[in-house]
Amino acid sequence: MIWASGWKLASAVSNAGGLGIIGAGSMYPDVLREHIQKCKAATAMPFAVNLPLLYPDIDQLIQIIIEEKVPIVFTSAGNPKTWTATLKENGITVVHVVSSSKFAKKSEEAGCDAVVAEGFEAGGHNGREETTTMVLIPAVVTSVNIPVIAAGGIATGSQMAAAFALGAEGVQVGSRFVASEEASSHINFKHAVIATTEGDTVLTMKQLTPVRLIKNQFYQQVSAAEQRCATPEELKQILGRARAKKGMFEGELEEGELEIGQVSALLKEILPAATIVADMWSEFRETCERMGGLFLPRQAGT
């Protein structure tokens, strides 16, 4: 996640038993290399890098990922055909993020090992079609033969169990980790996240690149422009440069862009990443037990 998941968060998640992901989308190439090296020093467990494919320095970032022997790459925002073969030739597992069955099929055709199916609830950039996680996951699961990782609106163990019930084989959790101690997001943003209630986020800027964010003054400007049918160029001007950095990294809560998912309404505390992972696991187990042992690993001899 841009402006949230650097080496500290990624290594903390991996050390806790999840797969930590470094968000390369807000990093210059030399910064990404530094984060990968620090992550390797902080964890012996596997971790991944998320790479938005429309990034201007994409070829340099890919080179660094290969040189640093990152084992898993999550690609997003772009055509999976462009880089999947190169990454796989270098022994890297490739997972592409999609918001529809159509793009899940394209990812499978491009040779991806798995897809993240990300529903309408999710924070950050998202699909235009507004397909919710509840509908998207079974649709994608029946469309492809590769594993499906569910994303969008998952922050608790019971939500994780629901995703498994829909056929997912893993979950990608974003917003919950923005409000973690190790996230590089500004503390003002973390506090804004845990203060949100239902209805405080919205999927906007569908004419440019749709993004779910908190309804602050920046959003009001975007919304007013959209209501007077502003052109994409006008919207780009409002967006200006570095609005996301201003909001999420520098903590400017009204002038900045604050990307977060609907699930922020359920978050009440900023916690260490290890506590978040442990809480999710124990609630997942409790939920499965309540539902008659569904998804729990079988004990030997049973």
Ligand SMILES: Cc1cc2nc3c(=O)[nH]c(=O)nc-3n(C[C@H](O)[C@H](O)[C@H](O)COP(=O)(O)O)c2cc1C
């Ligand atoms: C602040 C923020 C930044 C994000 N940045 C990226 C990104 O750079 N690349 C990407 O593929 N997804 C990004 N996402 C989406 C997450 O990876 C994840 O799929 C999503 O947050 C899951 O939904 P949830 O927010 O309901 O947990 C971002 C999400 C947030 C909240």
